[in-house]
Amino acid sequence: xxxxxxxxxxxxxxxxxxxxxxxxxxxxxxxxxxxxxxxxxxxxxxxxxxxxxxxxxxxxxxxxxxxxxxxxxxxxxxxxxxxxxxxxxxxxxxxxxxxxxxxxxxxxxxxxxxxxxxxxxxxxxxxxxxxxxxxxxxxxxxxxxxxxxxxxxxxxxxxxxxxxxxxxxxxxxxxxxxxxxxxxxxxxxxxxxxxxxxxxxxxxxxxxxxxxxxxxxxxxxxxxxxxxxxxxxxxxxxxxxxxxxxxxxxxxxxxxxxxxxxxxxxxxxxxxxxxxxxxxxxxxxxxxxxxxxxxxxxxxxxxxxxxxxxxxxxxxxxxxxxxxxxxxxxxxxxxxxxxxxxxxxxxxxxxxxxxxxxxxxxxxxxxxxxxxxxxxxxxx
Amino acid sequence: xxxxxxxxxxxxxxxxxxxxxxxxxxxxxxxxxxxxxxxxxxxxxxxxxxxxxxxxxxxxxxxxxxxxxxxxxxxxxxxxxxxxxxxxxxxxxxxxxxxxxxxxxxxxxxxxxxxxxxxxxxxxxxxxxxxxxxxxxxxxxxxxxxxxxxxxxxxxxxxx
Numbered sequence: 001x002x003x004x005x006x007x008x009x010x011x012x013x014x015x016x017x018x019x020x021x022x023x024x025x026x027x028x029x030x031x032x033x034x035x036x037x038x039x040x041x042x043x044x045x046x047x048x049x050x051x052x053x054x055x056x057x058x059x060x061x062x063x064x065x066x067x068x069x070x071x072x073x074x075x076x077x078x079x080x081x082x083x084x085x086x087x088x089x090x091x092x093x094x095x096x097x098x099x100x101x102x103x104x105x106x107x108x109x110x111x112x113x114x115x116x117x118x119x120x121x122x123x124x125x126x127x128x129x130x131x132x133x134x135x136x137x138x139x140x141x142x143x144x145x146x147x148x149x150x151x152x153x154x155x156x157x158x159x160x161x162x163x164x165x166x167x168x169x170x171x172x173x174x175x176x177x178x179x180x181x182x183x184x185x186x187x188x189x190x191x192x193x194x195x196x197x198x199x200x201x202x203x204x205x206x207x208x209x210x211x212x213x214x215x216x217x218x219x220x221x222x223x224x225x226x227x228x229x230x231x232x233x234x235x236x237x238x239x240x241x242x243x244x245x246x247x248x249x250x251x252x253x254x255x256x257x258x259x260x261x262x263x264x265x266x267x268x269x270x271x272x273x274x275x276x277x278x279x280x281x282x283x284x285x286x287x288x289x290x291x292x293x294x295x296x297x298x299x300x301x302x303x304x305x306x307x308x309x310x311x312x313x314x315x316x317x318x319x320x321x322x323x324x325x326x327x328x329x330x331x332x333x334x335x336x337x338x339x340x341x342x343x344x345x346x347x348x349x350x351x352x353x354x355x356x357x358x359x360x361x362x363x364x365x366x367x368x369x370x371x372x373x374x375x376x377x378x379x380x
Numbered sequence: 381x382x383x384x385x386x387x388x389x390x391x392x393x394x395x396x397x398x399x400x401x402x403x404x405x406x407x408x409x410x411x412x413x414x415x416x417x418x419x420x421x422x423x424x425x426x427x428x429x430x431x432x433x434x435x436x437x438x439x440x441x442x443x444x445x446x447x448x449x450x451x452x453x454x455x456x457x458x459x460x461x462x463x464x465x466x467x468x469x470x471x472x473x474x475x476x477x478x479x480x481x482x483x484x485x486x487x488x489x490x491x492x493x494x495x496x497x498x499x500x501x502x503x504x505x506x507x508x509x510x511x512x513x514x515x516x517x518x519x520x521x522x523x524x525x526x527x528x529x530x531x532x533x534x535x536x537x538x539x540x
Contacts, residue, residue, distance in 0.1 A: 092492055095459045097411020104404045148527065159492075165524055172528055178413050178457065272528060 019347070020340060021290045024307040027336070031311065031318035040193045042313065049309040050302075051184055051200040052265040056258030057282045057301045058207050059251045063128075064296045065215065066247035067227030070283045073117040073132035073248065077255025078275035079143045080109035084256070085263055086147070086174055086271070090157050094178035096186060099264055106256035113139065114252030118245030125230070129293070129345075136279060147271060170271045180267035200261060207254070208298050223247050227294070284308060284337045287344040294348070311336060409461065414487050416456045416463050417495045417514055420448040425509050430499045434475070437468040448498075461487055467498065485511070 005013070015022065032042070056074070063071040084106035093101050117135055124131040151157050152168030162174055184197035214220045222243050225233040234240050259278065263269055286296055288311075289304025312333055319329020420436045422429055432450035439445060445465070446454025456465070463485045470477045480502075487494055493514025500510035 091408070092413045093407060093411040094413030094457070095411060097407040097459070098413075101404055101407040101411060104400050104407070107400070164527065169527065171525055178459075 018290050020288055020344060021303060021307060024288050024311060028307060028310045028314065031314040034321050035314035035317040036321065037314060037317065042310070043194050045313050046306055046309055047194055047196060048184075048265070049312075050305050051197040051204070052262050053258075053282070053285065053305055053309070054204045054301060055200075055207060055261045056255060056278065057286050057305060058204070058211065058298070059254035059258055060282060060286055061211055061296050061298070061301070062214075062223070062247045062254075063251045064291070064294065065220070065227055066223035066244055067230070067294065068121060068132075068244060068247060069129040069293045070286070071132055071248065071251050072129060072279045072283065073114075073121070073135050074251060074255040074282065075136035075275050075279045076113040076117055076139050077106075077110045077252040078259040078278045079139060080106040080113055080252070081256040081259030081263070082269055082271070082275055083109055083143075083146070085176065085179075085260060085269055086151070086157075086162065086170055087155075089174055089176065089179075090159050090162050092159075095182045098179045099183060099260055102260045103257050106260065107253055110253040110256040111249055114249035115245060117252065118248035121248060122241045122244055133279075140276065143275075144272065172271055174269040174271055176263060176267050176269060179264050181265065183261060183264055200265075203261065211298060219243070219246065280341070281308075281337065284340050287340050292344060292348050292351075308337075411459060412461060412489060414458050414463070414491065415493045415514065416458050416485075416487070417493065418446060418448070418454040418456065418465070419452075419495055419497045420499065421451050421453070421497060423497050423500045423505075423509070425500065425505055430503045430505070432499055433469050433471050434473045435468075435470040435477070436498050437477075439466040439468075440464070458487065461489065463487055463494075469498070469502065488513075 056078075059074055059077065060071055063069065081102065084102040084104075087105055088098050088102040091101075117132065117139075120135055121128045121131055146155075148169045151170050152163055157163045157170070162170060164171055183200050183203070184195075187198040187202075189196050189198055215224070222233070222238045223246075225236065225238055226240050226243050230240050233243075259275065262278075263274065266274075285304040285308040286300060287304065288308040289300035289302070291297070291300035291304065315333040315336075316329035319325065319327075319332055322328070418436075418438050420432050422432045424430075434450065436448040437444060437446070438448065438454050438456075440456050445456050446452075448454055456463070465483055465485075466479065466481045467483065468477045468479050483501075485496065488511075491513045493516075495512045495514050497510045497512075
């Protein structure tokens with residue numbers, strides 16, 4: 001008997017598994033020629049955005065591995081990175097040393113925030129995504145309290161370019177002019193008119209290697225076991241709660257680093273809004289790359305960033321050319337970002353239910369077969 | 381056995397924290413940024429006037445940073461505690477330019493902006509005369525800034 005599925009079924013299953021990236025490839029294929037951008041401009045923009053965003057998105061892989069889904073709580077790491085950058089800007093540490101120092105300063109803040117987030121997520125097992133989403137709002141309030149009222153009177157801030165004129169609190173925008181592109185420009189090379197930020201890509205490469213290596217370590221294996229089945233992992237002697245906390249802490253610390261890399265590329269901090277949407281966009285980009293709530297790879301990150309940002313770049317211009325109004329393109333890309341997350345979540349739930357019902361049917365069939373065999377044995 | 385492993389773990393953590401602290405300390409020193417202002421301005425000291433030069437060309441890292449006439453100021457941003465520059469000085473109109481290469485200045489850590497007066501420096505005056513802290517002159521009270529803590533507009537993404 002041949003159990004191999006037919007070509008049609010395989011094609012359908014491939015389509016089902018890769019629906020989101022395929023949709024994006026089609027959108028990009030339509031929008032790129034309409035937008036009228038040259039190939040070199042597009043590649044330049046995409047390479048810049050890859051350097052800016054990939055590190056941030058890679059931090060989402062570890063919680064997915066440990067079965068905690070898409071970590072909307074990465075915003076906490078982003079806040080840690082911003083606080084560190086504000087302090088480092090006030091201390092007037094510039095260039096690459098400023099970035100390194102900001103990363104070091106962000107570590108204890110991210111550790112603390114990640115630990116709290118992990119503890120809270122352990123109390124809401126099975127509802128990690130919505131909990132982490134709400135936690136990010138909760139911590140945003142604390143962040144505002146810190147930045148708006150405690151920076152100045154409690155945490156010393158010296159420079160008037162950073163501090164609000166009233167004497168406490170941080171301005172809406174903090175300039176990172178003396179840090180801007182310091183990583184991107186170091187060791188940068190230009191190939192065919194495209195600037196490649198080599199040092200940023202080296203950092204991304206190192207994180208990719210770390211992720212691959214980490215999966216093979218004892219802790220990485222424990223995380224995978226926890227992600228597959230918490231009860232089985234617990235029975236196997238794994239400290240499930242601790243493993244989950246470690247995965248969130250690692251993700252938060254890496255998100256802090258990612259935010260610093262992101263902001264050094266942008267050249268300024270929008271103090272009260274830089275972090276607020278970052279989780280949403282990183283998750284959208286990862287899902288566009290074909291990842292799901294329970295499965296993501298480094299390949300998904302790269303493909304996602306390329307497709308999502310190609311859409312980001314070309315949509316306003318294509319929208320303007322098609323409808324005569326550039327805002328249509330803007331609405332379109334916002335709509336697509338949120339729609340992608342919704343589709344991915346719905347598809348994940350549907351698949352989970354299908355799998356459950358399939359397993360139920362299988363179990364029923366097995367039981368019926370067993371009963372039939374038992375009856376036949378009794379009659380014999 | 382377990383005790384040995386846990387004490388090794390603590391040692392490892394302490395070593396990691398120490399290493400990070402050392403790196404942070406090094407970054408504090410090598411990454412301190414200063415804005416250096418180079419003045420070609422006349423200066424009075426002990427009742428004597430040291431006149432500005434006709435022309436001063438300032439080079440930093442091999443590139444010309446400023447071409448200063450009398451009473452002019454150039455600006456350079458510098459990372460680290462040491463500032464190096466090369467200057468070409470034409471003392472009076474029609475004189476030949478003399479080049480002073482690799483002049484090195486130790487910058488005070490606590491000063492963000494530092495003013496170096498070239499005529500005072502070349503006249504061998506004391507350091508507190510030719511190197512002073514830059515203090516921005518503000519004549520108007522700073523305008524209040526409204527803080528916007530709202531989330532981004534739902535229909536705009538900004539740049540990402």
